Amino acid sequence: xxxxxxxxxxxxxxxxxxxxxxxxxxxxxxxxxxxxxxxxxxxxxxxxxxxxxxxxxxxxxxxxxxxxxxxxxxxxxxxxxxxxxxxxxxxxxxxxxxxxxxxxxxxxxxxxxxxxxxxxxxxxxxxxxxxxxxxxxxxxxxxxxxxxxxxxxxxxxxxxxxxxxxxxxxxxxxxxxxxxxxxxxxxxxxxxxxxxxxxxxxxxxxxxxxxxxxxxxxxxxxxxxxxxxxxxxxxxxxxxxxxxxxxxxxxxxxxxxxxxxxxxxxxxxxxxxxxxxxxxxxxxxxxxxxxxxxxxxxxxxxxxxxxxxxxxxxxxxxxxxxxxxxxxxxxxxxxxxxxxxxxxxxxxxxxxxxxxxxxxxxxxxxxxxxxxxxxxxxxxxxxxxxxxxxxxxxxxxxxxxxxxxxxxxxxxxxxxxxxxxxxxxxxxxxxxxxxxxxxxxxxxxxxxxxxxxxxxxxxxxxxxxxxxxxxxxxxxxxxxxxxxxxxxxxxxxxxxxxxxxxxxxxxxxxxxxxxxxxxxxxxxxxxxxxxxxxxxxxxxxxxxxxxxxxxxxxxxxxxxxxxxxxxxxxxxxxxxxxxxxxxxxxxxxxxxxxxxxxxxxxxxxxxxxxxxxxxxxxxxxxxxxxxxxxxxxxxxxxxxxxx
Numbered sequence: 001x002x003x004x005x006x007x008x009x010x011x012x013x014x015x016x017x018x019x020x021x022x023x024x025x026x027x028x029x030x031x032x033x034x035x036x037x038x039x040x041x042x043x044x045x046x047x048x049x050x051x052x053x054x055x056x057x058x059x060x061x062x063x064x065x066x067x068x069x070x071x072x073x074x075x076x077x078x079x080x081x082x083x084x085x086x087x088x089x090x091x092x093x094x095x096x097x098x099x100x101x102x103x104x105x106x107x108x109x110x111x112x113x114x115x116x117x118x119x120x121x122x123x124x125x126x127x128x129x130x131x132x133x134x135x136x137x138x139x140x141x142x143x144x145x146x147x148x149x150x151x152x153x154x155x156x157x158x159x160x161x162x163x164x165x166x167x168x169x170x171x172x173x174x175x176x177x178x179x180x181x182x183x184x185x186x187x188x189x190x191x192x193x194x195x196x197x198x199x200x201x202x203x204x205x206x207x208x209x210x211x212x213x214x215x216x217x218x219x220x221x222x223x224x225x226x227x228x229x230x231x232x233x234x235x236x237x238x239x240x241x242x243x244x245x246x247x248x249x250x251x252x253x254x255x256x257x258x259x260x261x262x263x264x265x266x267x268x269x270x271x272x273x274x275x276x277x278x279x280x281x282x283x284x285x286x287x288x289x290x291x292x293x294x295x296x297x298x299x300x301x302x303x304x305x306x307x308x309x310x311x312x313x314x315x316x317x318x319x320x321x322x323x324x325x326x327x328x329x330x331x332x333x334x335x336x337x338x339x340x341x342x343x344x345x346x347x348x349x350x351x352x353x354x355x356x357x358x359x360x361x362x363x364x365x366x367x368x369x370x371x372x373x374x375x376x377x378x379x380x381x382x383x384x385x386x387x388x389x390x391x392x393x394x395x396x397x398x399x400x401x402x403x404x405x406x407x408x409x410x411x412x413x414x415x416x417x418x419x420x421x422x423x424x425x426x427x428x429x430x431x432x433x434x435x436x437x438x439x440x441x442x443x444x445x446x447x448x449x450x451x452x453x454x455x456x457x458x459x460x461x462x463x464x465x466x467x468x469x470x471x472x473x474x475x476x477x478x479x480x481x482x483x484x485x486x487x488x489x490x491x492x493x494x495x496x497x498x499x500x501x502x503x504x505x506x507x508x509x510x511x512x513x514x515x516x517x518x519x520x521x522x523x524x525x526x527x528x529x530x531x532x533x534x535x536x537x538x539x540x541x542x543x544x545x546x547x548x549x550x551x552x553x554x555x556x557x558x559x560x561x562x563x564x565x566x567x568x569x570x571x572x573x574x575x576x577x578x579x580x581x582x583x584x585x586x587x588x589x590x591x592x593x594x595x596x597x598x599x600x601x602x603x604x605x606x607x608x609x610x611x612x613x614x615x616x617x618x619x620x621x622x623x624x625x626x627x628x629x630x631x632x633x634x635x636x637x638x639x640x641x642x643x
Contacts, residue, residue, distance in 0.1 A: 002297045002328055004304045007185065011054075011287055012215035012248035014161055016097055016311070018053035019304055020325045022314035023251070023291050024101040024164065024219070026058050029368070033084045034074035039358055041090045042371035047318050048096035051325030054311070055096045057087060057108035059103035062151040063144065065115035066104030066172060071432070075102060075151045081158045088159035100155035101159040102148055106172030107133050107181070108257060121175040122183040122200075127226075127258045138186045139482075140199060149205030152216070161249070162215030165202055169221060170256035173199050177220070178239060181324020196238040200245040217289070218242050219251035219589050224257035224275030230546040232276050236251045236283045236437070243284045250288040252277040263316070264293055265427045266341030267555065271299040279628040287315050287519070294318075295339040295431070297328045319346050319368070320361040333406045334441040337364040340431040343545050344630045352634040362630040363391070363435045365388065373641065378403045382467035382643065385410065385573035387606060388458050390630035391622030393472030394439035399640035401446035405614035408464065409443070410454040416440055418474045419622070420629065422497040426519040429556075468643055470615040472636070473606060475622035484572030485596070493520040493576075493597035504528055504594035509576060511569055513540040517597030518552055523558035524595070532562040532588070534569065534577070551583040552600075564588070602626045616643075 004017045016199040022044075048055050060075040061067050068075075072622035074080050074227040084100065091098040105128070107120040108129065118126075136144070152163045167173035175181040176198040184191050186363040188197050195488070199218060206216050220239065224230045230233035231239075239250050254273045255261030264272070273292025281288040293531040294300050300312045315571045317324055328336075344362040352365075364377075386393045387412035401407045415421065424432035443450060454460070461469070467499035477492045479485060493516055495501045505528035510517050521531045533540065540556065540563055541549050556563075564581070578588040604623040611617050616631050618639050621632030 001181060001331065002301045003327075004301055005297065005312075006329060009287065011162065011217065011358075011487050013213050013606065014097060014215050016053040017095070018051070018325065019311045020300070021289055021311050021313045022052045022055040022318045023315045024045045024056045024058050024166070025319070027313055027368070028071070030071045032070050034072060035080070036068070036073055036087055039368075040372065041086055042547055043358070043368060044087055044098075045090035045094050046322045046370040047418070048091045048094035048098075050318075050321050050322040050544050051329060052096050052314070052318065054099065054154045055091050056099045060084070061153075062102050062104050062147045062149065065114050065116055065119060066106065066109055067102070067108045068105035068108055068171070070113045072113065074148070075100065075154050078154060081154050083136045084155065084160070092159070095539045097545060098160045099163045099215070099218070100160045102151045102155065103166035104144065104148075104172040106175045107131075108171055120172070121181055121189065121581070124181045124183060126170070128576050135184075136189070141188055145205050147199070148202040149209045152206040152214070153209050156214060162217065163206060164251060165199060165216065165218040167199050167261050168219045168253045170224070170258060174221060174224075175204070176254070176294045177234075178230045178232075179234070180224070180225060180226055187434055190533035192234050192237050193241060194320065203242060203247050205244040212246070215248045216246060217249040217251050218255055218260070221254055221256060221616050222273065223254055224253045225255045225261045229256065229259075229497075232279050233289040236279055240281055241243075242279050243286050247286060248438070249287040249289060250280055250284060251291065252280050252309070253291050260284060260547045262340070262548060263343065263347055263547065264552055265343055266343070266431060267551045268293050269302055270295055273563065274303050274306075274308040278306075281307065281309060287311060289643050291315060293341060295341070297333065299329065304387035313406075316341070316346050319359055319507070322367060322370070324369045325549050335438060335445070337361070337438055338431050338434045340429075340435060343548055344628070347545075352631055358636070359611070362565055362633060365634045373637075375402050375641065376407055378643070383407055383460065383465065384468045384470065385406070385466040386470040386475055387461070388417035388472035388623065389413075389450055389452075389471055389472050390619075390621060391420045391435065391439065391629055392636040393418070393438070394443060395633050396472065396620060396636040396640040397639060398439060398442035398446055399642060401443065401448035403640070405643070407448035408451040409448060411450060411452050412455050414451060414452050416452075421493060423519075425497045426523045429519070453642045458613070461606065461609060462613045466614055467528060468618070469610045469614045470611060470639070471604055471617065471619045471623045472621050473603050473623040474604040475626045477596065478598045478601050479596065482569055482572060487572050489574065489575070489592065489593075490572055490594045491607045492594060493517065493595055496520055496524065496595060502527075503593055505531070507590055508593050508595060509534060509591040510597055511535070511577075513537055513563060513565070514597065514599060515541050515544055516599075518556060520595060520597050521553055521561050522552070522559060525561060528549075531559070532564060532591075534564045534567050535569055535577070536566060536568050536590070538565050562604045573627050
């Protein structure tokens with residue numbers, strides 16, 4: 001099964017043991033001295049150990065004025081070689097080939113890091129920064145060509161098997177390639193082919209300095225998804241020139257920082273970029289690497305077998321499960337932590353506590369903690385009862401069981417999952433259900449018993465004679481004391497997502513514009529309902545990350561879902577609500593049903609009981625404090641490692 005993924009293939013003269021690649025991703029673990037840390041070394045080593053054939057580092061800056069941020073790793077002088085050599089060594093020791101990605105941010109440079117004005121292909125500023133730009137002179141462009149070549153030489157001296165030129169996502173090389181940012185009138189600007197000259201000359205310089213046999217790949221955005229940006233037609237023409245210049249492979253990404261399509265949420269189909277990759281592959285005779293939300297072996301295999309690409313870049317999936325290749329090869333598919341596209345801990349806002357640094361994963365908090373977080377056998381095996389089979393409870397259960405504890409999970413429902421099961425119901429959220437399956441698989445593997453349909457009380461909880469009790473009872477919907485809220489036409493969002501109430505062909509009012517309210521509205525729109533959302537807040541889903549929020553709002557607009565902001569509900573009526581808006585009262589009428597999605601509060605009715613019968617009691621997840629899943633799973637993991 002999935003044999004194609006494990007066939008070796010060459011990039012240039014270098015044989016890669018399989019078709020699975022870890023692409024460049026900012027690990028968030030480098031230092032302000034622009035060096036990889038011990039955490040970085042462990043991070044890369046773990047993915048090599050997990051079975052990936054090729055590991056490409058995050059971007060390494062070729063010139064100090066091109067730093068994208070204060071913690072971008074440097075390769076702009078020889079002092080960086082020993083640090084880079086340690087990365088290459090760790091990857092090689094664990095069985096993978098390694099490439100260094102060389103990079104210059106151009107107009108995306110960060111002043112706090114460079115302390116100087118940004119440089120670019122032309123004076124067009126970055127739309128997300130709007131800072132002044134120095135247009136590189138022709139001589140300065142040629143100087144930068146040499147700096148890329150020198151950086152490649154350092155990578156070779158450090159032991160890397162090859163280099164990748166970062167020519168995507170709106171950074172400097174991409175700025176030259178794109179008609180939106182390259183307005184030059186010299187030899188490096190103008191036509192689609194002239195715009196490719198900078199990248200082509202970099203390839204030639206690397207080959208000259210490092211040798212013709214030293215592999216060079218270039219990462220491009222097949223389409224930039226911005227106004228006047230490169231299209232797949234432009235890219236198809238430019239990659240031919242890269243091949244002629246000596247490139248050994250093309251790495252096909254998509255988007256720019258401005259377009260927010262580089263890293264996409266779960267509303268995008270797995271493998272959504274494969275058709276762009278297919279077009280690029282049709283235009284070159286060198287290997288093509290495809291990237292774009294590839295999070296399962298079937299999608300990865302189909303990309304290869306269909307001829308869309310020769311390699312697949314497994315980005316966020318390699319974060320959610322560094323062992324992805326080994327689990328496929330060993331037919332342990334049920335144990336894979338499948339990336340859910342949540343964008344909760346892999347980009348932005350990753351911290352669950354002060355000590356929590358670097359990228360990680362909501363469903364697998366061990367990711368990014370390699371070498372620091374270890375599941376070790378407990379000195380004393382304890383009998384542990386966990387109440388609640390939601391994500392926090394299940395995560396604690398399998399980790400505790402693996403450590404050698406006797407674990408029993410008690411769940412009042414007939415199924416596991418808690419809020420995760422409900423969260424998997426809205427469109428394109430089904431990967432969350434796979435997470436619950438993974439947790440259950442690991443519980444079964446390590447011997448944690450799950451009992452369903454158990455309503456826990458003092459008597460039956462005491463009967464287990466537990467050494468430790470973990471309360472993971474979750475949360476319950478908030479039902480404020482508003483007149484009419486108990487009406488026959490008022491339902492909770494949870495009831496809708498559970499399937500306890502089916503509503504179709506109605507005019508609906510959803511109270512609450514947070515994530516639950518918005519996603520419940522989106523789900524209900526599939527059943528030919530006309531929907532209006534009401535909330536006291538100004539904007540819908542304000543706490544959601546920028547990129548997933550952008551696409552959620554787009555989907556709500558496509559579904560013609562209306563939003564009445566800054567509106568306080570005063571009373572529920574037979575066909576709507578009475579409200580207050582801007583100090584004035586009014587009514588919304590003509591609605592068949594009202595859906596409550598106001599939020600949740602902690603539900604922990606057994607705390608006092610548990611503390612009476614057991615000396616060691618913990619509350620985790622929403623039972624401790626109503627929050628998001630990443631906090632609960634993280635805390636459950638820490639507790640499980642400490643007991």
